[in-house]
Amino acid sequence: MTLDLDMMMMAIFLPLFGAIAAFILPRAAALVGLVTLALTTGAVIALGLEVRQSGAVVLPLGGWGAPLGIDLRADGLSVAMLALTSAVGFLVSIAALDALKGADQARERQYFWPLWLLLLTGINGVYLSTDIFNLYVMIEVIALAAVGLTVLSATRAAVQAGLEYMYASILGALLFLMGVGFIYLQIGRLDFTGLMGAEPTAALIAAVALMFVGLALKTALFPLHLWLPAAHANATAPASALLSGLVVKAALYIVLRLAQYMPFPSETLLTLVGLMGAGAVIWGGIQALRAERLKLLVAWSTVAQIGLIFVAFARAGEVGLTESWKAAALLILAHGIAKAAMFLAAGRIKDEIGHDVIRDLDRAPVRPTLAQFTFALAAISLIGLPPSLGFIGKWSLMEGALVAGYWHWVAVTMLGTLLSVAYFSRVLSAFLRFDRIRTPVAEHQGWALADAAPLTLALTAIGLGLMAAPILRFIEIGYPFGAAL
């Protein structure tokens, strides 16, 4: 037997070993973390080149192969998600070096790295799995690490929010497990290939619906979003960026995969999914308008944006699903990058000004201009102004809905856009007002090297819009599933 260093194995096991090493060596945790991330990113790049050259790659673990064994598989969409995770993860890590440098943050520094690397293990595992039970295990790994990151700051509010998150996560996982079990009992297979040929009976639809409800809880789709705002708003800034930018995407990705590989249950269910998304867009928008603190506003905007991704999903009905998943994937990528940038920027603003009460932002004598600029750039991508990636995502959402004649989804998207302009303006106008304080404000106050990472992310979110065509071509590699085998 030859020792074959497969890139997919590396993408999962490097972070796992890194997490263990960072836990054992708390003094060198940051170094271990950065080295691990660099190596993992290298593996993802190598995998991406391989996929671009020769299409989707499959690795039967231990040489067993599905249905008996477990397969890992990487296609365009997997690699795109892995790349999102690596890129956002790397920049957030760099920002974390600065955000957690305080003398009273030794504990946070010690535990941030092992938890984050464990989280990376789970997320990469989700993107490479082709087996619904494997997915269950991976989302549990993610959940445990994510709860740990939520309570990292150990304040009362954070622990409270973390506990609520834990309840929601356990319940979501159990519903998912129940669905997985029912599917196995009916068709005797757990791998995607087996699911593809399955006859959509009423019982199978019920099983898929159970899984969907579980995933909706994990990704905080309205009306199951109740845990998210508190959890994301009370975590420390780098943790919030990871939770909002990356963690919720894993469950979204599973929904996307299920829709790709299974005969989608029915038009009614898909419309219901779209309606839940529409509810999230409107309710999340209204709550963001009412939020008093900056981080809470950003967290509510996550609820709204996740809703929009589900609207993209349902935009053209059942027949349109073969195209709609691409619009959803674009929005996922756009939101991942922009939201991570925004949470980091919000954290920087809070650090510099000392609070994040929106009403008093324009009264602060300190102007963290670069962080504010970053926040504005991220807002541009989240609102969906051209040429950002968010714009391309929304554009393809509306285009597909128009072609299919589903005007109501266009209306929802417009309303969501309007709401996001409104709630981000609350913050941006405070950044631009200088007349509230009597003391002179220094123009370039509050710049720091720490702004580099979020600024890079925000610029990427805007710049990637120009690359939308290659990205779209890339995520189609290996789709549909059967073609590459």
Added chain:
Amino acid sequence: MTPDLIYGLTGMAVFGIGLVGALCAQDRLRRVLALKLCSVGAAFVLVVGAWREPPGAPDPVPHALVITGIVVMVSATAVALALIRRLQTLEAEDDA
């Protein structure tokens, strides 16, 4: 009614009771216990589904799923309990 149907429905009922508890219970510990009940119900259904008429051997795959589920649930419960303890300490500090 065959035995496996009775067992299966019982498992679903246990899951349902747990679900109601997890959503409605006020007390933190009760909610953890309700979630445990949910997991027992889910495991029960899977084990029953693996059962075959006596000459046939039970399907081992659902058993493997249940064992993995138990391991996951143990660690999740441990984290939840640790959080509850921590929260109580923090609340006691705030009140004092």
